Amino acid sequence: MSTWNRLATGAILATCVLALLALAAGSAAAQEPGPAGAIDEAALPQEGAAVASVLPIQGRLTDESGVPLNGTYTVHASLYPSSGISTPLCTDTDGVAVDQGLFEMSINGCSSSVLDGKQLFLGIAVGSDMEMTPRQPIYAVPYAWSLRPGAIISGSTSSAIVHIENWDPSARGLRAYAMSESGTNYGVVGASRSPDGYGGYFYNNAGGDGVRGEGWFGVYGEGTSAGMRGQSTNGYGVYGLGSNGIGVGGATLATNHNYGFYTTDNLYSLNIHLLGAEMQVVQNGGETLLESGDVVAFSGMGAPLEAGGQPVIQVESVDAANSTAVAGVVYSRYNVAALAATAEALPAAITPEGAAAPGDFLLVVVRGPVQVKASALAGALAAGDLVSSAGITGFAAKSAEVTASGVPSTLPGTVLGKALEPLADGEARIYIYVTLQ
Secondary structure (H helix, E strand, O other), X not given: OEEEOHHHHHHHHHHHHHHHHHHHHOOOOOOOOOOOOOOOHHHOOOOOOOOOOEEEEEEEEEEOOOOEOOEEEEEEEEEEOOOOOOOOOEEEEEEEEEEOOEEEEEEEOOOOOXXXXXXXXXXXXXXXXXXXXXXXXXXXXXXXXXXXXXXXXXXOOOOOOOOOOOOOOOOOOOOOOOOOOOOOOOXXXXXXXXXXXXXXXXXXXXXXXXXXXXXXOOOOOOOOOOXXXXXXXXXXXXXXXXXXXXXXXXXXXXXOOOOOOOOOOOOOOHHHHOXXXXXXXXXXXXXXXXXXXXXXXXXXXXXXXXOOOOOEEEEEEOOOOOOOOEXXXXXXXXXXXXXXXXXXXXXXXXXOOOOEOOOOEEEXXXXXXXXXXXXXXXXXXXXXXXXXXXXXXXXXXXXXXXXXXXXXXXXXXXXXXXXXXXXXXXXXXXXXXXXXX
């Protein structure tokens, strides 16, 4: 009945791609008016509305002799992923007015998964005729080509080359996914070639987070000088929250391990400034179990944890009163695998529950507040009294006094710390402040 005039191809394809560009850029593409009634009025853009997924098509219909047609015809327009696949990705059928062969119509409702920048082919059928062949490839027009996957948008400007704004209260300004479930891939990559520049710069001038990360590493940084740098005018330069492990982890590849964490400023730590304590990783070098609250003494040095490393301090339970070998108070067992583990492979429990068997590792409080097994065997304890090891294995008691030249004192090197709570009689767990002397 009718044939597709190949001379009209350029106009049709340019119009289709201009529509694609309008969708991507959020602006309408100008078109010359066609025959009245050719465009579905419901598909026309409304003021303030989001740009619709409408692909305008212009063409020219003739009969088999090349004579332009007039009248109203049913036109089927379809988009395909190739020139040979029979199932269309998107299709539309309109009754269009044809004037001297010229007509306009549109394909409505194509999803973003169809209009994603990949090569598409346009197929046209009129009435009950078979679809015309060959299908017409949709080529890019200038600038629309820069929106294809893998495109490079390059320029020189003091402002942003790409600027994105989304004003919805739960909006995302930019979303990017690396979809492969294997390999070293990145959702977003940023880089700077200037020594004074930043690979990525984020700020929040309303009091929120400049950067927030979630994952095994909330935020991970590597650098030749510093792995991570943060700056804040009125908050935290860097803040880390670990729901099941480490808030902020630091490591260095230097063989001397200097420095996993380095600061030129004063250091604030809960275990120093509030109700916490400084602890030492040691090994149970004795023959009995060690549990939380036990007073321990130095017993020697064990093998290094790594080749060329420092020997490990060993401790054992104290069984003598006023021992000069007193080392501190047991806080908990310690999973020594955490020392050598990478941040990707931390043990499930860094401080497991239960007693430390001979050869196990543990944390011993060497300075600060801790609960200790205490006895009033050597006398009642009051807050501030000096505390040493007791004659009961693993217990603390009031320090023994000696008098020299009429001045009372304690035996040198025996003081474990000072009592923070009273103990009138018997045995109990009380808080003391460990301060070895």
